[in-house]
Amino acid sequence: MLVAIAGCGRQSAGGGPDGPGDSFTSGLVADLRASGFQVASGYPKLYTEQDCENYTYPKLKNCYANNPAAPYVLPVVKTWPGEYVDPAAVNAFGKTRPGHTATYRLGERDALVMYGKMPPPGRYMGLQTFEFSQHGHWKTSDYLKWQSTVDVPMHYLFDTIPPGDRGSQRTQSVSALGDIVNNVVMERQSGYSFEKNRYFIVTPSAATDRAVRRTLQAQGVPADDIFTEQIPDRDTYGPIGPLGMGKDAIDFLTAFRYALPDAGQEQAAARWRQDPPLTVMRVRAPASTGPVQRYGPLTFAPRTADSEAALAGDLRNLVSAVCERVRGTTRLRTQDCTQPPPASARMLDPVETYGWTGPYCREINMDCLGDQQDAAYFLSQQPLPLDSGQVYAVIDTLATETGNATYSALSVNNAAILAGVANVLDSDLKGSADAYAKTVRNTDKMFVHYFTRDCAVLSGVPGGPENCTDITTQMLPPHNDPTAEGDPALRGQLVLGLRDYIKPGTERGPLSTELLAPTVLGFTQPGK
Structure with a gap:
């Protein structure tokens, strides 16, 4: 067993049909281990503008145009034995506990699991996982193309980890791997979801997903309350990867964002953000769950609008x-x-005007600045x-x-x-x-x-x-x-x-x- 935990993260978080509590998490961890899973602990961390100023910019020279309408909650996980942790990314999103990281790698059988009580009623909440960085370097022709096209400081679009290191073969990516699991997605599958217990799995393998889902359901979790972020095996331009714990493997960053609480919910929302009632863990499925089943290519849902x-x-x-x-x-x-x-x-929308979506950014080793499909986003x-x-x-x-x-x-x-x-x-x-x-x-x-x-x-x-x-x-x-x-x-x-x-x-x-x-x-x- 990698880590002995009775209840990963907050002991009062998560929950089954009888409500949240550490008995649910203890039972879940025990069942996972009985099935041969390895389990490592984690915890939720609020990421604020101050964290960006005090940690992210000094480390990475980029705050990625974070949305000032609301802070983010990041799942922070304990590293697996043998997992490479880039020194340049340590504490890049705020100070984390020793042996834990906000940017993490995924093996083919791995999953990040987060669950608990959703925030008070508001106008938006959503979970999204990005590729944070990748091995490689951009071509001079791509750099010069965008340097001559946009009036944007190029170090925001093309930079290494650590920043400005000419010898580095690792580039910042922060690129989307799929659509966001937002409150509308949740409501269509499981009904109104604010202040309800919901469960999220981030994994590259359908076999791992099924095994984790079976264990959650055995604890009494309704199937409709579980949502999976599928890490695709490829996109328009080729494979997404490599996966694994090695230095050259891609790493990930997952963020939960909650914005604009309803009138009268402001104090409850502030309490939820300051101490998110969420449980975080990472798991690794055993070979007995069957062959790895990678998900297919990345696709984004179509978008529409009423013409203006x-x-x-x-x-x-x-x-x-x-x-x-x-x-x-x-x-x-x-x-x-x-x-x-x-x-x-x-003002222009870079996604529509320039095609700056995750697949394109990964292909040319450009920083996509956290692209997403949940908003039309115009910039000066x-x-x-x-x-x-x-x-x-x-x-x-x-x-x-x-x-x-x-x-x-x-x-x-x-x-x-x-x-x-x-x-x-x-x-x-x-x-x-x-x-x-x-x-x-x-x-x-x-x-x-x-x-x-x-x-x-x-x-x-x-x-x-x-x-x-x-x-x-x-x-x-x-x-x-x-x-x-x-x-x-x-x-x-x-x-x-x-x-x-x-x-x-x-x-x-x-x-x-x-x-x-x-x-x-x-x-x-x-x-x-």
């Missing part, structure tokens, strides 16, 4: 009205109020400076009002570390275009929001200060702060993002090609 094309003219009129209003009521000036605005003012095309009095207006349709999103979030990322630092939700964006309703149609389906260091500069703009976010130096340190973490050339600059999550009636985010892309207008103050 009919609103295109109204959106153009709103952009023009914002230009006229801001220039007419303030001293702000801009080069972006042309007809149409310059192409660089348009370049880092935007903030410390010379700049004001940015973001104008777009509001997908929650056009029937294309369960929730929307407009985010600010610190370009110096590529970390999310602020978020404006659809509930705050709704009604923000009302000041233009007399001259623009369908403003109830659109939004206008501003970002600047001091929103007082918009005091003469109707609806301006109310629909503006002050980007403080605590959120985003100024360009001349030598103590700030991150790339000195990118300090004091932001990247704007818009996420539209889960098209109602589907399990996935809206198809971004059917949405109208956001426009970012940059204004400057004379003399600054």
